[in-house]
Amino acid sequence: MGDYMDENIDYLQEDVADFITLNSRDGKIVTLEEIETFINNEEKDPTDVTEILESIKSELDLKTIDDSEGNTFYYSGNEMTDKYAGIIIRVKNKDILKLIGDTVREESRRYPRPTYVTMFNLPPYNLTEGELEDMLAELSIDSEYRDLKFTHASNGTVFVYSNKHMSKGYADYLAEWIEVGQDENP
Amino acid sequence: MAVSYGWAGKILRVNLSNGRITTEDTNKYKDYIGGMGIGYKVLFDEVPVGTHPHDANNKIVFGTGPLTGSGAPCSSRTNVTSLFPTNPKHMVADSHMGGNFAASMKYAGYDAIIVEGKARGPVWLRIEDDKVSIEDASKMWGQGIYNTTALVASEMGKEASIAAIGQAGENLVNLSVIMNGYSHSAGGHGSILGAKKLKAIGIIGTGSLKIAGKAKDLLDTNSYMLKELIGANNNHVVPSTPQPWAEFDSKGSRWTAQKGLYWGAAEPPVETGEIPPGDITTVGLRTQKGVKDLGPVAEKYTKRMGGCQSCPIRCFSQLEIPQLEKFGVSRFVSNTCMGYSAPNGVMIKGTVDQFEKDDGTFISKTLGSQLADDYGVWCNYGMLGREFKYIYESGKLKEVLSEEEYNSIPFELLEAGDPAFLKDFYRRITFKEGEFSHLGDGTYWIAQRWDLGDDFWHGKAQKIWSPLGYPVHHSNESGAQVGALISCMFNRDSQSHTHQNLIQSGLPADILREVSAEIWGSEEAFDFPAKYTPMNEYKAKFAKWSIIRNVLHDSLTVCNWMWPMMVSPVKARNYRGDTALESKYMSLVTGENYTEESLDLAAERVFTLHRALTVKQMGTLDMRNEHDVIMDWVYDMDPEMEPFTEGTVKMEREDMQTALTMFYEEMGWDKKTGAPTKDTLNRLGLDFAARELESMNLLP
Known part of the structure; x- marks a missing residue:
């Protein structure tokens, strides 16, 4: 009987590991409740979830991240970067304006490159076109973000950059290079 | 042997x-x-x-x-x-x-x-x-x-x-x-x-190749390369969109694989999905080149990605486009990069939608690709379209063609954005029909024939790099003096992708600067894009290394559009590649002990032989002033901006001469002329070349 229970727990660990892994690979972070629901839906025997999570922590490089309401989310570091999880949380926290500002500043500083605004329509940002439009409008009037400026390439693609980290001329050049120049010089 | x-x-x-x-x-x-x-x-x-x-x-x-x-x-x-x-x-x-x-x-x-x-x-x-x-x-x-x-x-x-x-x-x-x-x-x-x-x-060929090492070692090395080092086409090592597994992304990356992107005409359609490093069986899905080269409309026509023997990357998109039959060509298309974009460059007035929304460029690229490939017309890395644009828009074409010939060309199709113009264009060049067909002679020859002057040679729009009649190809816009030097050294457009692959890898500049320091001795070898600094010795090393590896690859032969493995998509490797991989393969395959240094030396021999042959064929020592010459637009572009300011890839004349001197020194060539010295030729085992050049009075 003991062996049977141990085997069951092994299977359960494997299933929970797969659940977190697949969600992370799919760009999702999960709560403890979601993990418990998964276990219940699988009609597994009740068990201590935290114990299972502890047992798979190393294998998954299991990580947690909290939202502003104190909810804890789990993801596998093998499948998802901390950066990606951080963006998901900031979207959950509705910290969008600052998220855009920070992202643009970081890209202007580090790559360096201006950021194409439609990136914020893609996962994990997932802004609708209307939301993005509103955010960009807000960005352009909010004094906190007065370093963020817009430019566009000749194909119409709009970019935003931080003039703390690059001049207008530089942003203009890079926007055109990203959208047009690279394709003309394959 | x-x-x-x-x-x-x-x-x-x-x-x-x-x-x-x-x-x-x-x-x-x-x-x-x-x-x-x-x-x-x-x-x-x-x-x-x-x-x-x-x-x-x-x-x-x-x-x-x-x-x-x-x-x-x-x-x-x-x-x-x-x-x-x-x-x-x-x-x-x-x-x-x-x-x-x-x-x-x-x-x-x-x-x-x-x-x-x-x-x-x-x-x-x-x-x-x-x-x-x-x-x-x-x-x-x-x-x-x-x-x-x-x-x-x-x-x-x-x-x-x-x-x-x-x-x-x-x-x-x-x-x-x-x-x-x-x-x-x-x-x-x-x-x-x-x-x-x-x-x-x-x-x-029904035979086989003898490998000295054990098959398992070869497979293990392949597995290592595919799991840890290789990226997508051009060895871009980050995806083109933000993805959970990826710390970095870059819109221009050829790692286009993502959720919801398909080989849409495959039966059943194949979703590329996200393809993180580690699984060697899915590397071929990373580059959806149809969409990359031809735009979103290409997705539903994409049957699959094709490519070369023994290449996991598959950079050729293979499409089935039934509409092409209306132009009298096959519905099946396969090509990549310039093979698509060059014919579209001929459509200088743009292309209007043909069969569906936003398909104009798609049709002109694929139709033009079919025509050029079947006739076997080359584009001189995109020059053909730019030359046509120049002579058409400057009025030169009207001047050099008879009225009858000029009127026989269906320019109304060109003006209307109808890609059917390409059929006429390529036919005339292929069959040498009339004066127009001399476009097929190449840049230098049409300039001679049609007396094209400075505004042709030195105009930025033409992108002519050299008076030898070839265009930019990852030149000053790619690594400043590094790309510029590389573009000066061959007798046609430079086909070196070594430097370009690093610069466009998609990784942020701080990592690329660290990698540069590890390979060439200083972060100063690497300039931020369009944020250039004056020449330094590390850029000369970078330029030499890029050419030497390019020559090595074309001698081994492996693809310089992928090799060398300077960076990696794997975070656990801190994005570092393995520049010794060529020598590992060589030792394994040949059973002889090759190192990076010994292979680089052999490639230096090959490249210096190219230089010696160039000196011999030109009949002059003065490579600096007669061969390694750059057209004026590279120095005079962006007149309101100074060289070495943000936002311009403008070069500076005196600095470029310094760059040549430093490069010649790195190569062991004569600093004044850029010709290989006797000592260098002998050091590389090219004594026969030294003797012959000496007999021709062509040794510095």
Whole structure:
């Protein structure tokens, strides 16, 4: 009987590991409740979830991240970067304006490159076109973000950059290079 | 050759004048590795200075190397070496093609094929292992590349690897290609085969390549490369969109795989999905090149990605577009990069929608690709369209064509954005119809013929890099002086992707600067894009290394559009690549002890031989002022901006002379002239070149 229970727990660990892994690979972070629901839906025997999570922590490089309401989310570091999880949380926290500002500043500083605004329509940002439009409008009037400026390439693609980290001329050049120049010089 | 691990051991020599077919030992070329190295040595030794590319005395060398066909990833490149018709002095140059041809050469038992002489009438070369014959090509002559390939296949069977020329090559159009596998083309050498009346080469190789090491070690090395080092096409190592697994992304990356992106015309459609590093079976899904090259409309027409033998990357999109039949061409298209964009460059007024929304450019690219490939017309890396734009918009075309000829060209289609214009355009060039067709002569020759002046040569829009008549190709816009130096060193557009692959890898600049410091000694080797600094010694090292690795790859032969592995997509490696991987493969395949240093030295030998041959062919020592020259627009662009300010890739004249001096020093060439010194030639084992140049009074 003991062996049977141990085997069951092994299977359960494997299933929970797969659940977190697949969600992370799919760009999702999960709560403890979601993990418990998964276990219940699988009609597994009740068990201590935290114990299972502890047992798979190393294998998954299991990580947690909290939202502003104190909810804890789990993801596998093998499948998802901390950066990606951080963006998901900031979207959950509705910290969008600052998220855009920070992202643009970081890209202007580090790559360096201006950021194409439609990136914020893609996962994990997932802004609708209307939301993005509103955010960009807000960005352009909010004094906190007065370093963020817009430019566009000749194909119409709009970019935003931080003039703390690059001049207008530089942003203009890079926007055109990203959208047009690279394709003309394959 | 006593032991032939890696190398097939034989070189096939075919003399079309007397029909003599012989083989010789590869061993005498071993110091030059293979491919490009064999090509330069043959041209240096055997082709007299002053030979016209279309003379019987010119030779053409199809070269492979010890890694070709070995199973090493990205290793089926054919290096083609001969005199170059578009070059004003017809100097030596290389063209390259992927596909299966190179591997088939090796399996048939040949490291290289040297074709010399000139046949009396049209012939094709049939190679089935050691059975080689010159066959009558009367029925093929006049056919396009597609039909020619089919005709050879009908004789040899579908397993044959076939390289052919189209009517452009037959008609001695300078801008013509040799193509194998329907879409893998070597640009600029088609007319050499045309002049020799050699329509095609078909190869069946049923042999195998001997590998010195254990098969398991080779497979393990492949696995290591595919799991930890390789990215997508051009070794871009980050995806083009934000993805959970990826710390970095870059919109311009060719790692286009993402959720919801498909090979839409596959049955059933194949979703690329997200393809993180680690799984060697999915590397081929990373690059959805149809969408990358042709836009979103291409997705639903994409059957699959194709590519070369032993290459996991698959950078050729293969599409089925039924609408193309309305233009009288096949519905099946396969191509990549410039093969698509160059024909679209001819449509200088744009292309309007043809069959659905936003398909104008898509149709002009795919239709143009079909036409250019079947006729076998080359674009001189995009120059053809820019030249046409210049002569059309400047009024020069009206001036140099008769009224009758001018009025016969359907410019109304061009003005209306109708890609049917391309049919007329390519036909005239291919069949040398009228004065217009001289567009196919190449940049230098049309400038001479039509008296095109400074505004043509030095205008930014034309993007002409050199007075030798070739354009930018990852030049000043790619790594400042590094790209500029690289673009000065060959006799055609530089085809070095080493520096470009690093710069465009998609990683942030701080990582690329660290990698640069590790390889070339200082972060100063790497400039932020369009944020340039004055020349320094580390950039000279970067430029030399880039060329040397490019030459190495074209000699081994592996694909310089992927190699070397400078960076990696794997965070656990801190994104570091492995620049010793070529030597690991070489040691494994040949059983001899190769190091990075020994291979780089061999490649330096090959490149210096190229330089010596250039000096010999130009008849001057003064490479600095007669060869390594850049058109004025590179220095005069953006007049409101100074060089070395953010946002411009403008170069500075004096700084560029400093760059040349530093580069010459790195190479051991004469600082004043840029010609190889006797000491350097001797150090590299090129004593024979030193002696010959000395006899011609061409040693510094």
